[in-house]
Amino acid sequence: MQGQPKRRIRPAQKIKAKQGKEEKMHPQPVYEKEREALRLRNKVAIITGGDSGIGRAVAIAFAKEGANVVIAYLQDHKDARETADRIEAIGQQLLLIPGDIRKPAHCKKIVQQTIKQFGKIDIVVNNAAIQFPQEKLAAITPRQLRSTFETNIFAQFYLVQAAEPHLKKDASIINTTSVTAYRGSSHLLDYSATKGAIVSFTRSLSAYFAKKGIRVNAVAPGPVWTPLIPTTFPPSHVASFGSDTPLGRAGEPVEIAYAFLFLASDEASYITGQVIHANGGEIVNT
Numbered sequence: 001m002q003g004q005p006k007r008r009i010r011p012a013q014k015i016k017a018k019q020g021k022e023e024k025m026h027p028q029p030v031y032e033k034e035r036e037a038l039r040l041r042n043k044v045a046i047i048t049g050g051d052s053g054i055g056r057a058v059a060i061a062f063a064k065e066g067a068n069v070v071i072a073y074l075q076d077h078k079d080a081r082e083t084a085d086r087i088e089a090i091g092q093q094l095l096l097i098p099g100d101i102r103k104p105a106h107c108k109k110i111v112q113q114t115i116k117q118f119g120k121i122d123i124v125v126n127n128a129a130i131q132f133p134q135e136k137l138a139a140i141t142p143r144q145l146r147s148t149f150e151t152n153i154f155a156q157f158y159l160v161q162a163a164e165p166h167l168k169k170d171a172s173i174i175n176t177t178s179v180t181a182y183r184g185s186s187h188l189l190d191y192s193a194t195k196g197a198i199v200s201f202t203r204s205l206s207a208y209f210a211k212k213g214i215r216v217n218a219v220a221p222g223p224v225w226t227p228l229i230p231t232t233f234p235p236s237h238v239a240s241f242g243s244d245t246p247l248g249r250a251g252e253p254v255e256i257a258y259a260f261l262f263l264a265s266d267e268a269s270y271i272t273g274q275v276i277h278a279n280g281g282e283i284v285n286t
Contacts (some may be wrong), residue, residue: 020157039265044118046070048159049128050103053078053226054176057253058125058260059083063092065261066125070095074128079227093118102150103129107158113165121166123264124200126156127176131191131232145190149228152194156201162205166280169213172264175202177275182284195220199275206273215272219259222279223250246281 006186022029022126032065047063047141048202049055059069060083069087071190073080078267087094095117129152153238157174167173177250180188181195199217206216223229223242229250230238242250259276 003267004062011157017161021032034123034175034268036066039174039267040044040102040123041066041263042169043067043122043264044070044114044120045123045125046072046114046121046159046163047125047127048072048155050125051076051083053228054221054224054253054256055125056083056233058127059094059255060086060090060131061063061254061257061261062093062123062264063087063090067264068118070118072097072099072101072110072128074098074100075092077260083147084222088120101159102147104158104162107155108162110159111162115166120168121163122168122171124158124167124171125176125260125264126161126173126283129191129194129228130156131188131228133187134189135187137189140190141166147195150188152191153197153201157200157268159207167209167212167214170266170269171214173205173209173216174260175216177202177218177220179277179279179282179284196272202275203273210272215263215268215280217263217273219256219263220275220277220279220284221251221256222282224256225250225252234266235239242280245279249280251280252280 011026013026015024017024045067045068047055047059050059051073057072063069069092071080071083075098084094084096084253095113097110097113101107130148132148134143142183142277160173175198177198178195180192182198185192202218207214216276222245256278263271
């Protein structure tokens with residue numbers, strides 16, 4: 001941290017040799033390390049909104065890499081069961097927990113049930129979100145505004161607060177933000193505001209957890225083909241959704257899931273407080 005005395009973490013040294021400089025370094029730089037055949041072997045991951053869309057893809061990707069998965073979802077039992085069936089087919093354990101993550105008591109329940117079944121929490125993925133497109137600012141009611149903020153950002157606070165006592169060194173928190181946090185969206189004003197809040201939450205939370213060796217990062221998807229799109233946008237918008245990206249298409253959930261997998265794995269051990277922009281090529285200010 002700036003302004004604080006610097007802690008000595010290696011012997012003071014100056015190398016003057018023109019050749020063989022590296023062999024004189026103490027300790028030696030680390031250039032490789034063994035990688036688990038399964039990157040998330042025996043890890044336990046909580047994923048909100050894990051029944052469909054990006055959350056489902058993340059749950060499946062994690063399971064394929066050896067994680068046991070807790071899927072927190074609202075009420076779409078059919079989608080949740082389909083996701084569960086796939087994870088069971090992969091051979092991993094899972095726990096389905098329906099309920100409203102806008103309520104702090106439910107977030108505590110998610111954590112309690114996870115600990116009861118698996119005994120630990122290694123990864124928290126704050127992914128669940130809602131959006132209500134509105135062409136007019138006046139159309140955003142206080143009820144809509146509250147619901148969007150309670151679901152998209154308040155719930156992230158609640159779940160992390162509940163999980164904190166159980167998070168150990170090398171645990172990982174990954175939040176889903178959005179490209180709209182960086183470039184805005186005229187018809188998703190409240191949604192974009194929550195996604196901007198998630199960026200700040202991620203950066204601040206990473207500083208909070210850094211001394212404990214717990215990493216906090218985020219993924220900012222661009223347009224992705226998920227159930228949220230045809231259920232919230234008009235048909236004409238759905239027909240061309242994602243065509244304005246540099247890659248000319250919307251992303252698939254699995255393409256976004258790999259960013260979460262990377263951040264959850266040991267391969268991202270020196271990354272915290274950052275956002276991966278999986279958005280089809282749109283350049284945004286970071």
